[in-house]
Each structure stands twice: as C-alpha cells, then as structure tokens.
Amino acid sequence: MKLKVKLTSAVSAIALSLTAVAVQADVLFWSTQAKPVEEAQAMRDQVLSGADMAVDYQPNDGGPWLTRLNAELQASSGSIGVLGALHGDFSAMDDADLVDLGSMGVASASATFNELAKLGTGDMQYIPWMQASYIMAASKEALPYLPEGADIDALTYDQLIAWAGNIKEATGEAKFGFPAGPKGLKHRFFQGYLYPSYTNGVVRTFASDEAVTAWEKMRELWAVTNPASTNFSFLQEQLLNGDAWIAFDHTSRLAGAFNERPDDFVAFPAPAGPTGRGFMPVIAGVAIPRTAPDMEASKAVVAHMLKPETQLATLRATNFFPVVDVELPGDLPPAVQAAGGAVAKMSGSADANPGLLPAGLGAKGGDFNRVFVDSFERIVLAGQDIRTVLDDQKGKLAAIMNETSAPCWAPDAPSEGACPVE
Amino acid sequence: MQARYLPYVLIAPVSVFLGLFFLYPFYLVAQTAFYDGAGWSLKNFQEVTSYWKFPISFKNTLWLAAVVVPIQLALALLMATMVNAMKKGRDLVLYIWTIPLGISDLAAGIIWLAIFEQSGFLNSMMHGLGFIDRPTALISYQNPTLIFVAIALAEIWRATAIMLVILVAGIGLIPREYYEAAQVFGAGRWKQFLRITLPLLRPSLSTALVLRVILAFEVFAVVQALGGTLFPVLMSETYAYQFELLNGSAAAAVALIILGISIASTIVILRVLRVPKGATI
Numbered sequence: 001m002k003l004k005v006k007l008t009s010a011v012s013a014i015a016l017s018l019t020a021v022a023v024q025a026d027v028l029f030w031s032t033q034a035k036p037v038e039e040a041q042a043m044r045d046q047v048l049s050g051a052d053m054a055v056d057y058q059p060n061d062g063g064p065w066l067t068r069l070n071a072e073l074q075a076s077s078g079s080i081g082v083l084g085a086l087h088g089d090f091s092a093m094d095d096a097d098l099v100d101l102g103s104m105g106v107a108s109a110s111a112t113f114n115e116l117a118k119l120g121t122g123d124m125q126y127i128p129w130m131q132a133s134y135i136m137a138a139s140k141e142a143l144p145y146l147p148e149g150a151d152i153d154a155l156t157y158d159q160l161i162a163w164a165g166n167i168k169e170a171t172g173e174a175k176f177g178f179p180a181g182p183k184g185l186k187h188r189f190f191q192g193y194l195y196p197s198y199t200n201g202v203v204r205t206f207a208s209d210e211a212v213t214a215w216e217k218m219r220e221l222w223a224v225t226n227p228a229s230t231n232f233s234f235l236q237e238q239l240l241n242g243d244a245w246i247a248f249d250h251t252s253r254l255a256g257a258f259n260e261r262p263d264d265f266v267a268f269p270a271p272a273g274p275t276g277r278g279f280m281p282v283i284a285g286v287a288i289p290r291t292a293p294d295m296e297a298s299k300a301v302v303a304h305m306l307k308p309e310t311q312l313a314t315l316r317a318t319n320f321f322p323v324v325d326v327e328l329p330g331d332l333p334p335a336v337q338a339a340g341g342a343v344a345k346m347s348g349s350a351d352a353n354p355g356l357l358p359a360g361l362g363a364k365g366g367d368f369n370r371v372f373v374d375s376f377e378r379i380v381l382a383g384q385d386i387r388t389v390l391d392d393q394k395g396k397l398a399a400i401m402n403e404t405s406a407p408c409w410a411p412d413a414p415s416e417g418a419c420p421v422e
Numbered sequence: 423m424q425a426r427y428l429p430y431v432l433i434a435p436v437s438v439f440l441g442l443f444f445l446y447p448f449y450l451v452a453q454t455a456f457y458d459g460a461g462w463s464l465k466n467f468q469e470v471t472s473y474w475k476f477p478i479s480f481k482n483t484l485w486l487a488a489v490v491v492p493i494q495l496a497l498a499l500l501m502a503t504m505v506n507a508m509k510k511g512r513d514l515v516l517y518i519w520t521i522p523l524g525i526s527d528l529a530a531g532i533i534w535l536a537i538f539e540q541s542g543f544l545n546s547m548m549h550g551l552g553f554i555d556r557p558t559a560l561i562s563y564q565n566p567t568l569i570f571v572a573i574a575l576a577e578i579w580r581a582t583a584i585m586l587v588i589l590v591a592g593i594g595l596i597p598r599e600y601y602e603a604a605q606v607f608g609a610g611r612w613k614q615f616l617r618i619t620l621p622l623l624r625p626s627l628s629t630a631l632v633l634r635v636i637l638a639f640e641v642f643a644v645v646q647a648l649g650g651t652l653f654p655v656l657m658s659e660t661y662a663y664q665f666e667l668l669n670g671s672a673a674a675a676v677a678l679i680i681l682g683i684s685i686a687s688t689i690v691i692l693r694v695l696r697v698p699k700g701a702t703i
Contacts, residue, residue, distance in 0.1 A: 063665035092668060182650040228540050228559035231650055243540055366667035381563045
C-alpha cells in the first residue's frame with residue numbers, strides 16, 4: 001500500500017512537471033495552515049477537489065509565506081490566488097494589499113468573527129474560514145489523582161496545580177505538559193487564559209496586583225510541570241509517549257493523541273480563576289491579495305471554502321471547526337468529537353470569560369507576544385522578581401499600544417484610542 | 423585572445439556572481455540596518471543591544487566559539503597527523519571521518535537531541551545499565567551547563583572535519599626533506615611536529631581557523647534543535663527579529679554585529695598566523 005502511494009506520488013510529480021504550463025492556470029492557495037503532510041494532502045484530496053477549478057494548495061511556515069507574498073506585492077504582479085492564514089498573519093499586513101471581500105456575500109455565522117475580519121477598517125479584509133481553540137487534555141492514567149471534590153469539567157487553577165502535584169508526589173515525576181518550546185503557543189495561554197482568569201483583562205491589567213498573583217500561580221504550576229516542557233511544542237507527542245499526563249494546547253496540536261488512541265485520553269475545559277474561565281478562539285481566514293492573477297477564480301475558491309460541505313471536509317482534514325452554521329455528523333474523527341465537547345463545555349460554563357484575539361496591532365503582533373514570552377522566561381525560568389519584571393515589561397507593552405493605537409479588546413474594558421496599560 | 427586578459431576573463435563570472443548575490447544584498451542589508459524610517463541613525467542597533475537577551479546571546483555565541491574551536495583545532499591536528507602517517511586505508515579513514523560534513527546542521531542537532539532527550543539513547547542506556555532509576559530530562563532549563571555541553575559536543579562532532587580536510591591537504595604540502603633532516607639531527611616525533619609541521623602549516627591553519635571561527639559565530643540550527651529558546655545565540659536573535667517580529671531592520675542590525683565580530687576575529691587570526699613576506703615552504 002505504502003509503495004503504491006509512493007509510486008502514485010512519483011508518477012504524479014513527473015506528470016506535474018510535464019504539465020507545468022497547465023499548472024499555471026491553477027489557482028495557487030498559499031497557506032500557513034494545514035502544514036503537516038497528511039493535512040495538506042487531505043486539503044488537496046478532500047477539500048479542494050470539490051471546487052469547480054483546479055486549485056494548487058501550498059502550505060508553508062509563516063516566515064517564507066510572508067516573504068513570497070511581500071515579494072509579489074512589491075513587484076505588483078504575482079501568482080498567488082488565495083491566501084489562507086491566521087487572523088494574526090493578516091492583521092500584520094497592509095490593508096491596501098488585501099482585496100475587499102465584503103461584496104461577495106459570504107461570511108461566517110459569527111458577527112464577532114466578521115467584525116474581526118475587517119481588521120479595524122470598514123471592509124472585509126478576509127473571510128473567516130475555520131476556527132479552533134485551546135483546551136486541556138489528560139491521559140486516563142492521571143484521573144485517579146484528581147483532588148477530592150474536583151470536577152474535571154469545572155476545574156480551577158488551584159485544583160489543576162493540586163492535581164499535577166498529586167501526580168508528582170505519587171510517581172516522582174512532574175507530568176503536566178506546557179507548550180513552552182520554541183514553536184509552542186505559550187503566549188496564547190498567558191493572553192487568553194491566565195490573564196483573563198486572574199485579572200479580567202490583558203493589556204489594562206498587565207502589571208496589576210492581580211497579575212502578580214497570576215504569575216505566582218504560574219510559578220506554582222511550573223513547579224509541577226515537566227521541566228522538559230521548554231522543548232514541547234505539540235503536546236500530542238508528549239501525551240502519546242507518556243512524558244505528559246495532563247496538557248494544555250491548541251486543539252489541532254492535541255488531535256494526534258485522540259485520533260491515535262481515542263480510549264486513552266479525555267479532553268476538558270481550561271481551568272478557572274478568580275475572574276472566571278478565560279479562553280480564546282483561534283480564527284483562520286481566507287483572503288485575496290491585490291496581485292491575484294485571476295480575481296474571479298480566486299473569489300470562486302473563497303466561496304467554495306465557505307460552503308457547508310467544504311467546511312465539514314475541512315474539519316475532517318485539519319481538526320479546525322466550521323465558522324458557518326452546519327449540522328455536525330456523528331461519524332467525525334475522535335479528536336474532533338473530544339475537542340468539540342470540551343470547547344462547548346468551556347463556552348457554556350457559568351463562569352465563562354471569553355477573550356478575543358489581539359486586534360489592531362498590525363505588524364507589532366510578534367512584539368506583543370514577546371512581551372508575554374519574555375515575562376514568562378524572566379519570572380518563571382530565570383526566577384526574577386515578579387513586580388520588577390512586570391514594571392519593566394509594562395513600558396514595552398505601553399509603547400506597542402501607543403505606536404499602533406490599538407483599542408482594547410475583550411475581556412479588557414473598551415477604550416477610546418490606544419488601550420492603556422494601567 | 424591575448425594571454426594577459428585571460429585571468430580577468432576567467433574570474434569575471436565569479437566576480438559578477440559575487441557582486442550580484444553578495445555585495446548588492448550586503449549593501450541592502452547595511453542600508454536597512456542604518457535606516458530608521460526617517461533618516462540614517464543607530465536606532466536599530468540601540469534597539470537590539472538594549473534588549474535584555476542581547477548580552478546573554480552575545481556571551482553565549484562567543485563562549486561557544488571559544489570552547490569549541492580550540493578543541494576542534496587540536497582534534498583536527500591530531501587526526502590529520504594520524505591520517506598522514508597511515509600507509510594503508512588512508513582514504514577510507516578520511517572518508518569516514520568526513521561523513522558528518524555531509525549531514526546538514528539541523529539533522530546533526532536532531533541526531534544529538536535523540537541522544538540527550540528524556541526518552542533518548544543516553545537515558546535508555548544509563549537506565550538499562552542501572553546507573554539511574556528512571557529516565558530524567560537532561561536538557562532542561564535547570565541544566566544550562568548540560569545544554570552547553572550537548573551543543574558543544576554536537577558542534578565538535580559535526581564541524582571538525584572541515585578543519586581536518588584543510589589540514590590534511592596542508593600537511594601533504596610539507597616537503598619530506600625537512601623531516602628527514604630533523605631525523606638525522608635526532609629530533610623526536612613531538613619535536614618534529616612542533617618545529618616543522620606547525621610552523622609550515624601556518625597558511626592552512628589560518629584558512630581553517632578563519633573558516634571555522636566565522637561558522638562558529640553563525641551557529642544556529644544545532645543550537646535551535648538542542649537548546650531551543652534556552653540557549654539564545656546571536657543568530658537565533660536575527661531569526662526571531664526577521665520571522666517572529668517581522669522587524670527586518672533589527673534583524674539586519676544583528677546580522678551586521680555578527681559580521682563585525684567575524685571581521686575582527688579574522689583580522690586577529692590572520693595577524694597572529696601571518697607568514698612573513700618572502701618566506702616559502
């Protein structure tokens with residue numbers, strides 16, 4: 001079977017190079033999403049094969065993705081037809097470079113997402129394409145160590161720390177896994193989970209006394225976290241090999257564990273703090289660069305991506321959920337079922353405190369993340385004084401907010417002008 | 423064609439290539455680094471050097487080069503003299519020793535990560551032999567020394583061969599007569615090495631050292647694989663500025679700082695290992 005696949009791909013590679021002229025007519029879908037080989041192949045075979053025109057799906061890392069896109073934009077001539085990327089990737093772009101898609105008549109079912117997709121302008125800069133979130137997952141081996149009286153679907157941060165502490169005491173090993181590796185999404189934990197749960201804000205409350213408490217909790221959690229976490233970037237690996245029994249990560253970065261051994265793991269909502277159960281969505285969108293060679297074909301691809309049946313195929317291919325109203329069938333992969341259940345419990349919980357993705361930061365999105373990652377490295381890894389670090393980093397955060405004049409987003413209270421760091 | 427033009431014609435393609443793909447991009451990078459949106463300034467340099475991680479990554483880069491390069495030099499000299507003294511199987515040994523040269527540095531980093539990981543070979547071996555009760559995380563933020571040792575080992579394993587090939591070629595150029603004369607006067611092996619091989623090897627030594635030291639300042643993939651964010655070096659700062667912060671000017675500034683260190687060390691090496699004018703081997 002494997003040989004057959006190899007042969008087929010070799011033959012198709014040769015065929016592709018022979019039909020290079022024909023390939024030029026394909027719409028190039030240039031994406032930062034669905035990068036793993038299986039996901040990219042599923043995008044081609046199951047999602048895009050249903051489109052009316054031939055689509056060439058090419059995923060790449062964020063850096064090369066932007067480099068090629070910028071080169072085409074600077075040359076004012078390009079071959080990229082459709083862009084697929086995260087909200088943050090688009091918000092770092094110049095809005096004049098993206099075609100206004102408002103007149104296409106397609107949009108997501110969520111007004112919030114559609115508003116975010118305008119990127120602070122009056123026009124639809126991208127169309128929301130698929131969504132995900134961050135959840136917790138645990139190996140069933142960890143369940144007996146749950147603290148007494150704790151409900152796994154309504155955990156608090158204190159209970160999570162106690163739980164991981166029980167495991168460390170019983171097995172001698174710290175088994176909480178945290179995505180603190182170079183490619184890990186730790187900054188989203190601080191921005192969308194820890195800060196909202198302890199300070200009911202992200203920017204305004206960055207250096208508040210509540211934030212000091214939050215970082216103290218983070219230190220407590222880190223004490224029962226597998227110290228090798230600084231190399232963990234996709235927690236499904238550590239769940240599968242047993243280095244982590246409890247984990248926090250992006251739903252699609254946990255999917256591998258659920259799909260491979262569905263009976264061994266459970267998914268559950270993120271924990272709650274004094275100001276509620278903070279959580280944050282992930283939104284990916286499709287957009288069209290102004291240099292697209294065939295505008296009509298590109299728009300047709302965008303419209304195809306938003307069809308309910310395409311959205312379901314995308315869900316199977318990437319573990320990202322639909323953004324349009326669609327009935328989920330019963331035969332979805334285990335990872336999708338587990339993640340869907342956890343996200344539903346999280347958003348439906350009485351103390352839910354949903355946050356939004358950082359908006360309006362433009363090209364400073366990376367610097368904004370760095371403020372949180374640096375705070376983590378200094379406070380938790382290097383053991384520096386929390387108050388000193390926060391006061392120091394606060395200046396950097398305020399500079400970013402002033403430079404971009406980004407207004408506050410939930411759960412921070414709305415602001416007039418740049419979101420102030422209080 | 424006249425013979426006196428021939429050399430220029432022959433180097434023309436290379437000159438055009440270097441001008442187009444090295445000098446011109448270099449000019450652009452320098453321009454980006456010294457430009458702050460309004461005019462010429464050192465703002466980008468101030469920004470990158472005032473970042474709290476800069477002194478750490480600067481120190482790490484220099485420290486790594488200072489430890490790795492001398493060890494590699496000693497090893498390469500030892501291996502080159504050994505190869506040179508061999509009568510049979512010389513080529514085979516040389517081929518085997520230079521295998522790491524053919525492996526990309528990221529692959530080398532991943533190979534060594536497989537050794538040092540929590541579920542890696544080293545842990546399994548020590549566990550199997552009963553030295554430790556259970557596999558422990560060796561490469562973690564609590565063990566900065568071990569991260570350094572792992573990276574240094576990987577670098578030594580990977581890049582000693584480049585010095586070796588240069589030195590083997592250099593030793594081959596030393597005329598046999600010197601050694602024969604030395605033997606007549608009763609000089610031992612060690613003395614021959616110190617008084618003949620080392621001085622006559624100076625041109626090769628400086629080439630090997632310049633090449634290796636520059637590469638050591640550019641170390642990136644091995645560090646990224648083994649140390650991740652725990653062991654920042656200048657090159658990883660460049661990468662972070664360019665691709666995570668999308669700040670090309672700051673990345674260009676760090677790149678120029680690396681270039682500055684490389685030029686300074688090259689000058690020092692060339693001065694120290696200078697062959698006096700008129701002297702030949």
